[in-house]
Amino acid sequence: MSWTPTREDFDRYMLPNYSPQRVIPVRGEGSRLWDQEGREYIDFAGGIAVNALGHNHPALVGALKEQGEKLWHLSNVYTNEPALRLARTLVENTFADRVFLCSSGGEANEAALKLARRYAHDVHGPEKDTIISFRQSFHGRTFFTVSVGGQPKYSQGFGPVPGGIEHATYNDLDSVRELISERTCAIMVEPMQGEGGVTPADPTFLQGLRELCNEYGALLIFDEVQCGVGRTGSLYAYMDYGITPDILTSAKALGGGFPIGAMMTTDEIGRVFVVGTHGSTYGGNPLASAVAYAAVETIRQPEVLKGVQQRHQLIREQLETLNQRFDCFSEIRGMGLLIGAEFNERYQERGRDVLAAAINEGLMLLVAGPNVLRFAPSLIIPEEDIREGMARLERAIASLTV
Structure with a gap:
C-alpha cells in the first residue's frame, strides 16, 4: 500500500517536543530544496549550520556510496580505516594530538x-570539580x-541538576573572576x-579566559559544534582568535x-581517558567517518574558506539594505556564515512571524531566540542564491504589518 506522509502524521506519530513547519522537503540540490508539492525553497538555514556544503554534494555522496559498499559498522571492539583517516586529518590541521569520535555535538560536549573532570581528579584531586559556563x-x-548550558528553560522540570556548575556573563571577564577558584x-x-543570539566573543574576553585557566590550573574548553568546520572562514574559530583551547568539540x-x-585534545590531557572510561556505540562509525573526512578535506581548501568571507560581506550588505528600507534591525553581527540580525523595538519578538512569512515566499531561515534572525547557509552557496534569497526575505518582511 502506497502512503505519502503529511505534516498531520507528525502530530499523530511523533512526540510533541518539536513543532516543524508545515512543508515537508523531499529533495535538495546545492542551496535549494523542493517539497512534496514540487515547490522550491532557498536554504539559508543549512540544517542549523550542518549542511556546510549544501545538499547532495558530490564529494559527500561519493564517499557515502563508496563506503556503503564496503563496511557500515563494527563497534569500537575494532578500529577502521575511515575513522583513522578522519582522526589523522583533524590532528594534522588543528592543535590537537588526540581525537574521540562520537555521534553528535551533545555527545562531544558530554x-x-x-574528560575535564577526570583530568582534574587524576592530576589535582577530587575537590577540583567545578565547571564555569555562561548564561x-x-x-x-x-x-x-x-x-552546563546557560538557559535554565532547557533543564527545568527534569529533577535536580548536576552540581558543581556555575554560570558567568558572556563577554564579561570580571564575572568570571568572581567565580573562578582553585576548585x-x-x-x-x-x-x-x-x-544564545549569534554573539561573537570579544578577543580580549577569550584571551582573559585563557590566562585565568592558566593561572588556576583549569582547562579551557571551546564548544565549536556550531561555529566550527569552516563556518567562520577558518577551519575552526579558535584560529581566528589566535587562542588555543585545551579541549575542542566539533x-x-x-x-x-x-x-x-x-x-579533540592534547596528549597530556587525553591520557586520562584510559580503556573503559568513556565510549560511544556509533563513535567512529565507518560511514560517518568517510563522509566527514570528505567534508573536512573539501571545506579546508583555501578557496572554500576565502569564499566564506566574501559571502559574509554580501549577506551583510543585503541585510543593511533591508534595514534601510524597513528599519527593522538594531544590530547585524556574527562571523563568516553564521550571522544574526537582531530586531529592534518595532519588530520586537517577531522572529517566528518572519520565519513563517519567509516559508510562504520560498525561503528557509532560522531564529536564535524570539528576536534574532539567524543565517547559516552552505559555505559554498552561490551568490545568485544569496541575492534571490534576500529578495524573498524582503517580500516576507514587507508582508508583515508593524
Missing part, C-alpha cells in the same frame, strides 16, 4: 566535560550538557554563541549532514 550558552541536550576544573565557552558541519561528532 565527553569534553567528563545564554547552549551545549547540548544530555542532562549534563543542558545543565575550578574547566571553563566551557562558545567562541560565538549560536542559540559536530554539525563536520559530517556535512551525516551525524558525527568529535572531541
Whole structure:
C-alpha cells in the first residue's frame, strides 16, 4: 500500500517536543530544496549550520556510496580505516594530538566535560570539580550538557541538576573572576554563541579566559559544534582568535549532514581517558567517518574558506539594505556564515512571524531566540542564491504589518 506522509502524521506519530513547519522537503540540490508539492525553497538555514556544503554534494555522496559498499559498522571492539583517516586529518590541521569520535555535538560536549573532570581528579584531586559556563550558552541536550548550558528553560522540570556548575556573563571577564577558584576544573565557552543570539566573543574576553585557566590550573574548553568546520572562514574559530583551547568539540558541519561528532585534545590531557572510561556505540562509525573526512578535506581548501568571507560581506550588505528600507534591525553581527540580525523595538519578538512569512515566499531561515534572525547557509552557496534569497526575505518582511 502506497502512503505519502503529511505534516498531520507528525502530530499523530511523533512526540510533541518539536513543532516543524508545515512543508515537508523531499529533495535538495546545492542551496535549494523542493517539497512534496514540487515547490522550491532557498536554504539559508543549512540544517542549523550542518549542511556546510549544501545538499547532495558530490564529494559527500561519493564517499557515502563508496563506503556503503564496503563496511557500515563494527563497534569500537575494532578500529577502521575511515575513522583513522578522519582522526589523522583533524590532528594534522588543528592543535590537537588526540581525537574521540562520537555521534553528535551533545555527545562531544558530554565527553569534553567528563574528560575535564577526570583530568582534574587524576592530576589535582577530587575537590577540583567545578565547571564555569555562561548564561545564554547552549551545549547540548544530555542532562549534563543542558545543565552546563546557560538557559535554565532547557533543564527545568527534569529533577535536580548536576552540581558543581556555575554560570558567568558572556563577554564579561570580571564575572568570571568572581567565580573562578582553585576548585575550578574547566571553563566551557562558545567562541560565538549560536542559540544564545549569534554573539561573537570579544578577543580580549577569550584571551582573559585563557590566562585565568592558566593561572588556576583549569582547562579551557571551546564548544565549536556550531561555529566550527569552516563556518567562520577558518577551519575552526579558535584560529581566528589566535587562542588555543585545551579541549575542542566539533559536530554539525563536520559530517556535512551525516551525524558525527568529535572531541579533540592534547596528549597530556587525553591520557586520562584510559580503556573503559568513556565510549560511544556509533563513535567512529565507518560511514560517518568517510563522509566527514570528505567534508573536512573539501571545506579546508583555501578557496572554500576565502569564499566564506566574501559571502559574509554580501549577506551583510543585503541585510543593511533591508534595514534601510524597513528599519527593522538594531544590530547585524556574527562571523563568516553564521550571522544574526537582531530586531529592534518595532519588530520586537517577531522572529517566528518572519520565519513563517519567509516559508510562504520560498525561503528557509532560522531564529536564535524570539528576536534574532539567524543565517547559516552552505559555505559554498552561490551568490545568485544569496541575492534571490534576500529578495524573498524582503517580500516576507514587507508582508508583515508593524
